[in-house]
Amino acid sequence: MAGRLPREFIDDLIARIDIVDLIDARVPLKKSGSSFLARCPFHSEKTPSFSVSREKQFYHCFGCGAHGNAISFLMDYEHQSFPEALETLATLAGIDLPKAMATPGANPSASLQPVYDILERAAGFYIQQLRDHPDAGQAKIYLRKRGLTGEIARRYRLGYAPPGWNSLPADWPRTLLIQSGLVIEKGRSCYDRFRHRIMFPIRDRRGRVIGFGGRTLGDDTPKYLNSPETEVFRKGKELYGLHELLESTPRPRRILVVEGYLDVIALAQHGINDAVATLGTSTSAEHVHLLFRFTREIVFCFDGDAAGHKAAWRALEASLPLLQEGREIRFIHLPAGEDPDSLIRKEGREAFESRIGQASPFSDYLFRTLQKDLDLRSIEGRATLQKQARELLDRLPVGAFRTLMEQRLSEFTGVAPPAPASKSLENRLGHPSGQVRPPSAWRNVVTLLLHRPRLAKLISPEIRARLIENPRAGPLIARILEYTDLRDTPTAGMLFEHLRETPEGELARNLLKPGLLTPEEGMEREFVDALDRVRALLRDERLSQLIEKSKAAQLTDSEREELRKLTGGKS
Numbered sequence: 303m304a305g306r307l308p309r310e311f312i313d314d315l316i317a318r319i320d321i322v323d324l325i326d327a328r329v330p331l332k333k334s335g336s337s338f339l340a341r342c343p344f345h346s347e348k349t350p351s352f353s354v355s356r357e358k359q360f361y362h363c364f365g366c367g368a369h370g371n372a373i374s375f376l377m378d379y380e381h382q383s384f385p386e387a388l389e390t391l392a393t394l395a396g397i398d399l400p401k402a403m404a405t406p407g408a409n410p411s412a413s414l415q416p417v418y419d420i421l422e423r424a425a426g427f428y429i430q431q432l433r434d435h436p437d438a439g440q441a442k443i444y445l446r447k448r449g450l451t452g453e454i455a456r457r458y459r460l461g462y463a464p465p466g467w468n469s470l471p472a473d474w475p476r477t478l479l480i481q482s483g484l485v486i487e488k489g490r491s492c493y494d495r496f497r498h499r500i501m502f503p504i505r506d507r508r509g510r511v512i513g514f515g516g517r518t519l520g521d522d523t524p525k526y527l528n529s530p531e532t533e534v535f536r537k538g539k540e541l542y543g544l545h546e547l548l549e550s551t552p553r554p555r556r557i558l559v560v561e562g563y564l565d566v567i568a569l570a571q572h573g574i575n576d577a578v579a580t581l582g583t584s585t586s587a588e589h590v591h592l593l594f595r596f597t598r599e600i601v602f603c604f605d606g607d608a609a610g611h612k613a614a615w616r617a618l619e620a621s622l623p624l625l626q627e628g629r630e631i632r633f634i635h636l637p638a639g640e641d642p643d644s645l646i647r648k649e650g651r652e653a654f655e656s657r658i659g660q661a662s663p664f665s666d667y668l669f670r671t672l673q674k675d676l677d678l679r680s681i682e683g684r685a686t687l688q689k690q691a692r693e694l695l696d697r698l699p700v701g702a703f704r705t706l707m708e709q710r711l712s713e714f715t716g717v718a719p720p721a722p723a724s725k726s727l728e729n730r731l732g733h734p735s736g737q738v739r740p741p742s743a744w745r746n747v748v749t750l751l752l753h754r755p756r757l758a759k760l761i762s763p764e765i766r767a768r769l770i771e772n773p774r775a776g777p778l779i780a781r782i783l784e785y786t787d788l789r790d791t792p793t794a795g796m797l798f799e800h801l802r803e804t805p806e807g808e809l810a811r812n813l814l815k816p817g818l819l820t821p822e823e824g825m826e827r828e829f830v831d832a833l834d835r836v837r838a839l840l841r842d843e844r845l846s847q848l849i850e851k852s853k854a855a856q857l858t859d860s861e862r863e864e865l866r867k868l869t870g871g872k873s
C-alpha cells in the first residue's frame with residue numbers, strides 16, 4: 303500500500319469491507335428482502351426501521367434519518383474519530399494504514415507519542431506537588447474552600463504547579479517540554495509556563511493528557527491560563543471533562559456545556575456529572591457535532607453576565623446547521639453575576655437541577671433574543687425581525703424542525719413562510735422530506751445517483767454538460783460524476799465517502815436523509831424517467847431564455863438555429 307493516495311486507499315478499504323458484517327457484529331441484523339433490518343441503534347424504537355444494504359454498502363434509518371457508510375457507522379456508533387475508524391477497518395481488512403495517514407489519534411506509535419508521554423509525566427508531577435510541595439498549602443485551602451473532596455481531585459487529577467520559574471525536573475528533554483507547551487523558550491533560556499497555579503489536566507476522549515489549564519493562586523493574570531495549541535491540543539475540538547463524563551456514562555441523556563473547569567468540577571462534586579467545558583474558546587460547530595455523537599440533548603449554561611450571553615449566542619449560531627429532528631438544544635440563563643460553580647455551591651443540586659429542567663428551548667431563546675430591542679407593533683420592528691431571523695433559519699437543515707421555526711417566525715411577523723423555491727442551500731432541490739409534493743425531477747436524479755452511482759453511465763454526454771451547468775444541482779452532480787468516472791463499480795458507500803467534507807456533502811446528506819423506497823430493480827427505470835423530465839425542464843428554460851433575449855436584442859445565428867430546433871420537433 304506504500305505510496306498510495308489516501309483517497310484511493312479509502313476507496314479500497316470501503317470496497318474490501320462488507321458493511322453488513324461490520325454492523326451485524328455490533329447490532330444483530332435480520333435479512334429482509336434484499337437488505338438487512340434491525341432496530342435502529344441511533345434512536346429508540348419498537349419496530350425495526352434501520353436498514354443496511356449490501357449492494358449499496360450503506361445504512362439508512364427510515365425513522366431518524368441516520369445514514370452513512372462503514373466509516374460513518376464506526377464514527378457514530380462507537381464514537382471513533384475518522385482516523386480511528388480507518389484504522390479499525392484496515393485491521394478488519396488485514397491491511398496496513400499508509401504511513402502518511404497514520405495520525406497520532408489512530409496510531410500510538412506515531413512520532414507524537416513522546417509528547418503525550420511528557421504531558422502524562424507532567425500531570426503526575428503536578429499531582430505529587432499538590433501533595434508534597436511546601437507552597438501547596440494555599441492550593442489545598444483553595445480547593446477545600448470550594449468544597450472539593452479528595453475523590454473529585456483524584457478523578458479530575460488536580461495538581462499544583464510550584465511558584466519557581468524552573469520547577470519541572472531539569473533532566474526532562476527540553477525540546478519535548480517546549481513542544482508540549484509546558485515550557486516557554488525565550489532567547490536562550492526557558493521557563494515554566496505554569497507557576498503557582500492549580501493545575502487541571504485536559505484529556506482527550508481516550509484519556510490522554512493533551513494540555514493543562516491553570517488557575518492562579520496569586521494576583522497574576524490571566525486568572526485562567528491554558529496550554530497553547532500544540533500538535534496534540536486543538537482547543538476548538540476538545541472539551542474539558544468529556545473523557546471523565548463518557549467514562550462513567552457512555553451514552554449520557556444530556557450534556558451540559560459550561561464555561562470553566564471549575565464549573566465542571568463543582569457540578570461533579572454535587573453529583574451533576576454530565577458537564578463539559580469549552581477551553582477558553584467559544585463553542586464551535588465542531589464541538590456541537592462532537593457532542594451530538596454522544597447525546598441527543600445539549601444544554602448550554604453560561605455565566606450570567608454580558609460575556610456569558612455573548613457566548614450563548616455564539617453557541618446558538620454554531621449549532622444551527624446541526625439541528626435536526628431528534629436533537630435538542632436548550633439554554634440556561636443564570637442570575638447576573640453567577641456562574642455554575644458559585645450557584646451550585648449556594649443553592650445545591652436540587653435547585654440547580656430544576657434550573658436545567660426549566661432551560662429555554664432553542665426556539666424560545668432565539669426569538670426572545672432577537673426581539674429584545676425590537677418593537678413588534680411597528681412594521682419596522684417586524685421587518686427587522688424577519689430579516690434577522692431569516693438569516694439564521696436559512697442555516698438550519700431542511701426538516702420538520704426548520705418548518706416549525708419558520709411557522710413560528712411568520713406568527714411574529716405576519717410574513718408567510720418561504721415557498722420551497724427559496725435561495726437557501728438545502729431548499730435548492732425542493733423539500734427532501736418530499737412527503738407533501740411528488741419529488742422534483744432534479745431531486746430525483748441526484749438522489750438516485752447518490753443511492754446507485756452506477757446510474758451515471760446512463761447520462762449522455764450532451765445532457766451531462768447541461769446538468770453540470772445547473773446553478774443549483776450542478777456542483778453536486780459534477781462531484782458525483784467526477785467520482786463515477788474514476789471507478790468501475792462505485793457503491794453508495796464509496797461515493798458517500800468521496801463527498802465527506804466537501805461543500806456539496808451537506809446537500810447530499812439532506813437528500814439521503816429521507817431514504818429511498820424504490821426497490822433495487824426499479825431504480826434504473828425511475829432514473830431514466832427523471833432524467834427525461836429534467837431534459838424537458840432544461841429545454842423549457844432555455845426556450846424562455848432565448849425568447850426573452852430576442853425581445854431585447856438580436857439573436858446570433860446559432861441562437862436562432864437553436865430556437866428553431868427547440869420550437870420545432872420535440873426532441
Ligand SMILES: [Zn+2]
Nearest residue numbers: 342345363366
Ligand atoms: Zn434511527
